[in-house]
Amino acid sequence: MQSSKRTRKDSAEKELYVEVCLFDQIPVNFALVEAAVRQYIEHTIIECLGLFDHSKTTNEVIKKNVKEIRIDADEDVVPLPISVKLDGVNHEPAEQIDENDDVASLNILPLPSLSLHGLWESLLFEFSVKNYLMSYASTALTFTLMQVDSQIVTWNRVVLLHGPPGTGKTSLCKALAHRLSIRFCNQFREFQLIEINAHSLFSKWFSESGKLVMKVFRNIRELTEDRQRFVCVLIDEVESLTAARTRAVSGSEPSDALRAVNAMLTELDRLKSIPNVMILTTSNITEAIDQAFLDRADIVQYIGPPGVKARHEILSSCVSELLKRGIIYVNGGAQGDYLSKMASDTEKDLLTKVAICSEGLSGRAIRRLPFIASTRQCGKSVELVTYLDMLNLAVVEMKDRLTSTACW
Structure with missing residues (x-):
């Protein structure tokens, strides 16, 4: 649903983001639903942000197709038109298994997905980390869409969330990817969340882990060749692929781990020139991460236990x-x-x-x-x-x- 400027009771005119979730598995004309919701919102006084009560509508298109309407107006985010096309299908991640192994190296989830619906709202933190990450992601995408010269102004579209286990780092990454697929669906035709199974890169193929890392990222680059497809890559426990190389030099880590880190850093540099990809990573032990990776991350954000x-x-x-x-x-x-x-x-x-x-x-x-x-x-x-x-x-x-x- 495209954003529309509306006057709230307690504020001046501002840009609103309207998100629409549809009922499960109902064939729908998106343009018809968008027009109906837009007309309804534009003739309604917005009392507050968040879930919008549309139960009083008499519009049959909304009553038949719309499960939920959410209205947002992030103060810190550059306003952009948005559309929401939650089709009600609960997509399951598609596994990509190497032809010579039985371990999935990639899980691919089309976005938006009902499996992630509501996750963003359920995450509660002591400070505005969600607004901070959304502002960062929106700015990175805006710079890309406005064709800012990355040789002059540098950004890598790499995020690292670190902190103790159970604090919501992985969930926040998935929720952010889901949120971006809603916020920017007018800018890209398709969104995907690709989750790298880092542990699979150090199983049977341990002696060739560097090559396997390169192969995984080659597959990711192939997916991004369609510039109308935006890809969010999630690497959980990224220290598995970015272990500090000083340990390998001292002999405490095998040389194959060193090659894997070198391959990972090389692939990140290659992805830097691709405008339709973002790397989201998490770690419980940042002291084990190579400094070269930390230097490539635009954001290194600590996520601690809730206050x-x-x-x-x-x-x-x-x-x-x-x-x-x-x-x-x-x-x-x-x-x-x-x-x-x-x-x-x-x-x-x-x-x-x-x-x-x-x-x-x-x-x-x-x-x-x-x-x-x-x-x-x-x-x-x-x-x-x-x-x-x-x-x-x-x-x-x-x-x-x-x-x-x-x-x-």
């Missing part, structure tokens, strides 16, 4: 989901966002206590806590206050297990 505010928001969203599904109940039958609007002081204090107590846990661990707490009742419904006490006990038990494991 107390982010922990509270994560837990609140989890509890709200369980309220909505009937796993938790409150007297009066309140559901969904009850915690943020109607919860008693006792209930709010209990949730705050859990958020404070969970300091040091990763976002992944915190999102697992509500399930662990529910196991005490074998999945049966439980009253909210009782459940929050159970959630606090689950935090204490998880931290005790982590501490005893570390001591062992």
